[in-house]
Amino acid sequence: AQKITQTQPGMFVQEKEAVTLDCTYDTSDPSYGLFWYKQPSSGEMIFLIYQGSYDQQNATEGRYSLNFQKARKSANLVISASQLGDSAMYFCAMREGTSGTYKYIFGTGTRLKVLA
Amino acid sequence: EAGVAQSPRYKIIEKRQSVAFWCNPISGHATLYWYQQILGQGPKLLIQFQNNGVVDDSQLPKDRFSAERLKGVDSTLKIQPAKLEDSAVYLCASSRRDGSYNEQFFGPGTRLTVL
Numbered sequence: 001a002q003k004i005t006q007t008q009p010g011m012f013v014q015e016k017e018a019v020t021l022d023c024t025y026d027t028s029d030p031s032y033g034l035f036w037y038k039q040p041s042s043g044e045m046i047f048l049i050y051q052g053s054y055d056q057q058n059a060t061e062g063r064y065s066l067n068f069q070k071a072r073k074s075a076n077l078v079i080s081a082s083q084l085g086d087s088a089m090y091f092c093a094m095r096e097g098t099s100g101t102y103k104y105i106f107g108t109g110t111r112l113k114v115l116a
Numbered sequence: 117e118a119g120v121a122q123s124p125r126y127k128i129i130e131k132r133q134s135v136a137f138w139c140n141p142i143s144g145h146a147t148l149y150w151y152q153q154i155l156g157q158g159p160k161l162l163i164q165f166q167n168n169g170v171v172d173d174s175q176l177p178k179d180r181f182s183a184e185r186l187k188g189v190d191s192t193l194k195i196q197p198a199k200l201e202d203s204a205v206y207l208c209a210s211s212r213r214d215g216s217y218n219e220q221f222f223g224p225g226t227r228l229t230v231l
Binding site for chain 1 (some may be wrong): 144147149157158159160161164166171172205206209211212219221222223224227
């Protein structure tokens, strides 16, 4: 079974509008972390935002926010005021385990295209 | 702070040949990861080191892939012999053992093409 599911292979958004990229996860571990990474066409993976399973507040980092719904096991990324430079692949990832033995699992990604 | 370094950036080989990739993690990062990213897919963990010990190599095809991390710093990943399906980008990442996020920092990757 997929542990990280990203159901949107591709998304379009108009410049300056907000967009939500979906991510659902599956784990029985009570302690876990959720990450979003951006991968431009150049190939490097860029860390965007992190949400811990025990965090009460939704994470925010500038124009990025994470809509964390623990009961639904979803961790959607919201990008506000989209910019042309946001066009890239976006990966949701989950970290399970304990310090020193963490395991990371990535989803299949969503390709976002921002339109001028 | 210097990022994760990888070399070579690109490699083209014939099937059945061998190839090696090198990774230098961020200074002080105890954990090092090798991922395989096939075109159109997310990264798949091949092997994870904590210092110079292997934490997880459950998805490493051990009949042809090997990796080592001598002295707990640099690491090499080797494929011998290569198959067509090994064509992919090989990403190296590192993270601190103890940090608030333990986020992974990725290198630029090595794009391998097997002909």
